Amino acid sequence: MPTIQQIVKEIRKTLSSFDITKGIELSDNEAKTRMYLVEPFFESLRYNRGFENSNLVPEYDADFASLKGKKVDYAILFRNKPEIIVEVKKCSVKLNDKHLAQLNEYFNNTNDCKIGILTNGIQYEFYCRNNNGNNNGLHPTPFYVFDWENIDGSQLEKLAEFYVTEINTKDIIDSAQDSFFMEGFEEALFKELVKPSTEFVKAVFSHMNGKRLTENIEKQIRDLINSVSIKSALDRLIIEESSNANSGIITTDDELKVYHVIKTILAQHKQIETNSVGYKDFKGKFSIILDDNQKKKVCDLYITPTSHKIDIDGEKIEIPDIDSIVKLKKRLIDKALSLL
Structure with missing residues (x-):
């Protein structure tokens, strides 16, 4: 099975070789946007289009309750269930709240749907359920946005999670x-x-x-x-947390920020006590540990002004943002549980 890095490389090669400018020129209506942009995009993730024995199904006739007779532009099926639906707009259209409301209506009335994608063939907005809202609709903010005209490494790493063999x-x-x-x-x-x-x-x-x-x-x-008193309190908090770790080393704000993200992730598991998660700061590295025991090390952080990395069981991984840390949730929790 290919690694994530290999998948990223393959997706980059496929998308980069596609003539996006030509695709945009040809997509002068919604149907052509689907044909010349949307379908090639999903083909790069190795989804098969069709009506039988396929996982990318156009014009999916789902049970929309009060919306009888309406169809979603595409449904992506897993085990014959539509877990992802896709609403397409003409490529010259700028995606807006009205389009999201339409996707949300389909999402709310489609059994088994877990993710909604809104796209104009160039920009792809990925939405999931809003667990903090008053209803079960989509979160108003996309958790991931892919822009075909501005591809970068972090975008592709996230996109690789949707590759047909990895998703x-x-x-x-x-x-x-x-x-x-x-x-x-x-x-x-x-x-x-x-x-x-x-x-x-x-x-x-x-x-x-x-x-x-x-x-x-x-x-x-x-x-x-105000900002002055808050900054003063923050400086004292950093010193206090540094002292509690008995390291004798001043812990940086960046190290503490990553630490608190990981602590929050670990604390969400009912078997991991929040107070058991701590850290030990060393010269050159920052260890997150359990029960104030260096032998119960969950991971090491290597945080500098120019680089943020995490080491889990000897594998160093770049963590440029919160999302990249959250992606490691399962590995971090599994590691912590193995130490209990």
Whole structure:
């Protein structure tokens, strides 16, 4: 079985050899966009188009409940079930919320569907279910966007997860949901610090040994919560966490950020206690460990201003962003469980 690197190389070669400019010129309506752009794209991932014994089925006649007689442009089938649906627009059309609403309607009424793709043949937006919303529709933000006119390495690594022999929709969705969770946490924390809630102010005042929070005191505390005080507290937090690790080495903000992402990932497994996850900082590397025991090492981080890498069981992997860390969720949890 080919490695991910080999698959990435194959996809890059196939997509790069395709005359995208010619394909765009020919795609002057939706039907031609499907023929000249969308189908070649999915062929690069080795999906077979057709009506029988295929996994890329055009004009899929799904059970749309109240939408009887309507068809989705494509369905990608696994074990004869439509786990991915694709809504196509003419290549000259800029994808918008109206198109997403249409995809969402199909998604909500298609049994077994797990991922929705919205495309104009050039840009491909991948959506999954919104677990944090009030309904079971698609998350309003795509978890992955592929732009055929601007291909880069990180795009292809993600795209390789959809290669026909590699795809695991459950793992892809879990990874997307973890990314949304981390982004949501950071956004919520930012909003709380920008405009502190009364509950937050009360918590701060309580740590000041305050007894009665008056309107004047609340205003004073709100005025003090700013970038200067937050930066000062952050510097102290870094020193404190460094001291707790007994390393004698100043731990960097980048190392702590990656550490907290991995700790959050591990803590989501019910068998891994949040408080058991810690770290030990060394000169040149940063180890994430369990139970304050260096023999229970989950991974090593090698973080510099120009390079972010993680070492799991001797394999070093680039982690340029949160998504690349979340992709390693299963490996990190499996490693941690093996140490328990």
